[in-house]
Amino acid sequence: MSEKVSIAVDALGGDAGASVVLPGVAAALEEDADLEVLLCGPADVVEPFAQSHDRCVAVPCTEEIAMGEHPATAVRKKKDSSIVVGCRQVKEGRAQGFFSAGSTGACLAAGTLVIGRLKGVARPALCTIIPSPVKPVVMCDVGANADCKPEYLVQFAKMATIYVENVMERENPTCALLNIGSEEAKGSQFAQDCHELLKQQVPNFVGNGEGNDVAMGAYDVFVTDGFTGNVCIKTIEGTSKALFGAIKGVFKRNALTLLAAAILKKGLTEVKDGISADTYGGAPLLGIKGACIVGHGSSSETAIKNGIHMAAKTVRLHVSDLIAQTIAPANAHE
Amino acid sequence: MSEKVSIAVDALGGDAGASVVLPGVAAALEEDADLEVLLCGPADVVEPFAQSHDRCVAVPCTEEIAMGEHPATAVRKKKDSSIVVGCRQVKEGRAQGFFSAGSTGACLAAGTLVIGRLKGVARPALCTIIPSPVKPVVMCDVGANADCKPEYLVQFAKMATIYVENVMERENPTCALLNIGSEEAKGSQFAQDCHELLKQQVPNFVGNGEGNDVAMGAYDVFVTDGFTGNVCIKTIEGTSKALFGAIKGVFKRNALTLLAAAILKKGLTEVKDGISADTYGGAPLLGIKGACIVGHGSSSETAIKNGIHMAAKTVRLHVSDLIAQTIAPANAHE
Numbered sequence: 220m221s222e223k224v225s226i227a228v229d230a231l232g233g234d235a236g237a238s239v240v241l242p243g244v245a246a247a248l249e250e251d252a253d254l255e256v257l258l259c260g261p262a263d264v265v266e267p268f269a270q271s272h273d274r275c276v277a278v279p280c281t282e283e284i285a286m287g288e289h290p291a292t293a294v295r296k297k298k299d300s301s302i303v304v305g306c307r308q309v310k311e312g313r314a315q316g317f318f319s320a321g322s323t324g325a326c327l328a329a330g331t332l333v334i335g336r337l338k339g340v341a342r343p344a345l346c347t348i349i350p351s352p353v354k355p356v357v358m359c360d361v362g363a364n365a366d367c368k369p370e371y372l373v374q375f376a377k378m379a380t381i382y383v384e385n386v387m388e389r390e391n392p393t394c395a396l397l398n399i400g401s402e403e404a405k406g407s408q409f410a411q412d413c414h415e416l417l418k419q420q421v422p423n424f425v426g427n428g429e430g431n432d433v434a435m436g437a438y439d440v441f442v443t444d445g446f447t448g449n450v451c452i453k454t455i456e457g458t459s460k461a462l463f464g465a466i467k468g469v470f471k472r473n474a475l476t477l478l479a480a481a482i483l484k485k486g487l488t489e490v491k492d493g494i495s496a497d498t499y500g501g502a503p504l505l506g507i508k509g510a511c512i513v514g515h516g517s518s519s520e521t522a523i524k525n526g527i528h529m530a531a532k533t534v535r536l537h538v539s540d541l542i543a544q545t546i547a548p549a550n551a552h553e
Numbered sequence: 554m555s556e557k558v559s560i561a562v563d564a565l566g567g568d569a570g571a572s573v574v575l576p577g578v579a580a581a582l583e584e585d586a587d588l589e590v591l592l593c594g595p596a597d598v599v600e601p602f603a604q605s606h607d608r609c610v611a612v613p614c615t616e617e618i619a620m621g622e623h624p625a626t627a628v629r630k631k632k633d634s635s636i637v638v639g640c641r642q643v644k645e646g647r648a649q650g651f652f653s654a655g656s657t658g659a660c661l662a663a664g665t666l667v668i669g670r671l672k673g674v675a676r677p678a679l680c681t682i683i684p685s686p687v688k689p690v691v692m693c694d695v696g697a698n699a700d701c702k703p704e705y706l707v708q709f710a711k712m713a714t715i716y717v718e719n720v721m722e723r724e725n726p727t728c729a730l731l732n733i734g735s736e737e738a739k740g741s742q743f744a745q746d747c748h749e750l751l752k753q754q755v756p757n758f759v760g761n762g763e764g765n766d767v768a769m770g771a772y773d774v775f776v777t778d779g780f781t782g783n784v785c786i787k788t789i790e791g792t793s794k795a796l797f798g799a800i801k802g803v804f805k806r807n808a809l810t811l812l813a814a815a816i817l818k819k820g821l822t823e824v825k826d827g828i829s830a831d832t833y834g835g836a837p838l839l840g841i842k843g844a845c846i847v848g849h850g851s852s853s854e855t856a857i858k859n860g861i862h863m864a865a866k867t868v869r870l871h872v873s874d875l876i877a878q879t880i881a882p883a884n885a886h887e
Contacts, residue, residue, distance in 0.1 A: 352795050365742075365744070450781055461685055461768040479817050486802075
């Protein structure tokens, strides 16, 4: 039996909204008997679902943050939105973690403003698992902080390392700076300053990694600013999509290629699933007082389920406490 | 008959050196009867080759710039290296273009320092054709300038647009800023400043593009700083490599999958060739007084041949003059 955990879930998140989130919640509850879900959303959506599912509590709210809204403004104004209400469950101790497949920006803003930063953490950061076919790696930051200072990247490196060691259960993870050359003096002035600081302050820092190292799984942790990281993960996504599209075109050429495709279908589906964002279900916002997992807008039921499981795992492994212990003492000596 | 063109070629460039460059040169000479090659490299390599090939002139030199050397320092010190000597052929009018598959950094430095910037161009930039399976697009800058000012990106956008219109023969190309969100106010402060300036000064600017838009061929030109651009193109490279590796693993599972793979081989090879860097042979350094095409370190014979053809085409289409006419008057009014 695992530790009992309460996770607040945004019923409205994702492009498909409740129609995908609710089956995902149901599956997560079924697979984890020690999980409780606080389902945040309109009363007519969350109440009937909670009544018909064990360990699900309805948390009705009246507002919704749309995908296009300015994140920080929306979070400040829409106090009764599913994202803000969900984060408030964590802030006020009714839940230990929050999951949403809604607006990434709003989740980051609410995670930081409502749940709150850990002491000593300069900037919470979005960390994502990149499901490379070679070896999954994590990248941090991938979009919470478009503008960074070198000292932020030191914290990103430490936080992501803790995540990889614990949630991904990987021993002695290596950490590389995403840069444009392997030599120390390569890159922008910012990248060079980061390299210098990472070398001094991050024990598992091994040097620069490049764009081609990411999908090849060359290092366990890639640390970068949120701008470069976001471009990188979306580039991987687009490249995979374009390639699979082209391969599908080859399959459709004639009856023989269709037959060959049928033979390979199982294996290729495994490759495709292996690199799918659904496998992990979401990206953790690290550096806040609790767990906050942000799912992809196009999340499937499986992705929602896995995202909720990831939130529960992040809570059970006390990732937030481990980060606090690592970051706070480091800052105390400064 | 096309215009007669002389291209200086670095005989030592590329991971495999002369053993790949020389057959590439031979093939280029064979395919283009109006091409002359000034082959720069050690006398014992270039002289016998020039003697046995029409329209090839040996330009013996005694030094070589290795891949790991500091580019600007190497270019300043090694005045008799194949890269510097090759660029000097252009500077002194004996050739109109230069091709090398050697150190990218050294080619950029020599292109800028030896051949020289066009009047009004703040920073020459490396522009690459990204061979997306959907539609090839160009990105500029991809590594010449890791640190940029917003006004540089305005010039990158204009130069890359000229390249796409002329060399790629694409009408009304669209230009997008590589950013982390489609809305105008998205991205780092730098990206927001760039957006503002591009909107004002670049007629074919259509707004922000994201990482996933690149391989999907959503816009014709992606403009970015050299750091982000370099991460992006290397990420595409690594993702393609990782995916094809995983697919190869599926093929090898059993006798039936091997048979299916044999049926699909032709089509998949076409997809693979379509996204291969070899198809275009190199990336042009735009904004200098002549053509300078930088090939990939792992260039094949075909890549070398295509890189030389690209240099000849860039010269014949007067890309450099067109850039000078576009950039210089714009600056004259400032």
